[in-house]
Amino acid sequence: MSQISSAQPLPLKRSWFLRQRYLLLRRGTQFSFLGLFLIGPWYGYWVLKGNLASSIFLDSFAFTDPYIYLQSIVGGHDMGRVATIGALTILVFYLVVGGRAYCSWVCPINVVSDAAFWLRTTLGLSHSWQPKKNIRLWLLMMTLIVSVMTSSIAWEVVNPITMLQRGLVFGMGVAWAIVLAVFLFDLLVSRRGWCSHICPVGAFYGLLGKASLVRVSAINRQACTDCGDCFRVCPEPHVITDPLLGEEKGIQPLILSGDCTNCGRCIDVCEDEVFHFATRFERHLRKTKGG
């Protein structure tokens, strides 16, 4: 990996801002979401009340996490009308913006696991245990079975995402221990282990992503110089392979895998501007723009 980067010191054609724009936007969005939940308890302006599990926007629109909703339903509880509307709203929202856009644009654990990944790369820690890609789907199924058997919302007992977010908005307790565990797991045990292999919340949103509208496309793939930058930054590099390199096999350039988090980091780092956001219906290639 590191060999490739040192072998090709390409001159950077684009400004620093262009090379970081989606990363900056994502961090902005992640912290804004937290901020919107926090200005209520801190300053008394209630924009978003509640937390990621369920919330009320401006005292009028309800949002409910559809995965938590699903666990409650299979656990045998009739959710109220408000939660049902809220869960449908969020479901439709992520069917539009991309299922795992939740992971990269909203989830606060993403900041933790990105930090662990950055530190792991900086320290040059290469040893990593890689659990199977589909283990998170098994875990997702498991949480639903446990919910049925214990008639509870099984994953919420340990879910680091809601632990952290609820902790920040309502009071942390020792929830930082779970967050630290995720950080250490990603840093020392498994490269991008939590978000890309384990987390059943990501697996759930990944299933939505299989049908979602907004997708990243290697729409300009003729311009690709095989530098490998996109593969290095992508949290789910396997999603890039076919759309980017499948020209001869007649594979269209859209990244349709639900695993893609629509983080846009590949768009950031690609000096040849191969990647762009597109809708899942734009299956054509774009004419190369000079470069």
Place this chain on the structure above:
Amino acid sequence: MSGDSSNIDRRQFLGRCVQAAGSVSIIGLLLGTYSEQSKALPAWAIRPPGAIDEEDFLGACVRCGLCVRDCPYDTLSLAEFGDEVATGTPYFIARDIPCEMCEDIPCAVACPTDALSKELTDIADADMGLAVFTGMDTCYSTTGVAHCRACYLACPIKDEAITMERTESNGRWYFEPTVHSEKCTGCGKCEKDCVTKEASIKVLPRDLARHDRATV
């Protein structure tokens, strides 16, 4: 990656599946056990008004905290990870801040999942817990230290949920705080106002105090 899996034979493939299923089952068992264990509600933790039966409550409450936010008296808190109460679920401690029994029941209205039931429309019908007189030997009134009736005065269901009953024991007359379980809502104002160092009257979760009244 797809190249890898096409090279392995069926035996290896099944072996890997069994391994994955095995590890996930172990995690599932641990999660299930932990989730069952965290269902225990300590006696000092009282659920908000309208809370459905505890077993169902944990499957219905999404831990969003909207009830906490809409409580005008800061009575409710969300259990933090590490607390004895199931993480993220709402409760109050009567001795700290009791329920003020708002007529419009804002906490139950705020609940998006009906874990706090909308069927509760009259706060006097609330069934958060039951006050139990625990301090026969500490209560100022029963021990004769003073003519105290703080619990009786604090009770919002005046003259119905708590009465001071004139009682005789060993030839001594005194007034004993007496809870009438069919009227008591479990708001905890009596426990809050009790003047003894440790409250002589305490609210307990309903199914702990009177199991026959809990819907099991």
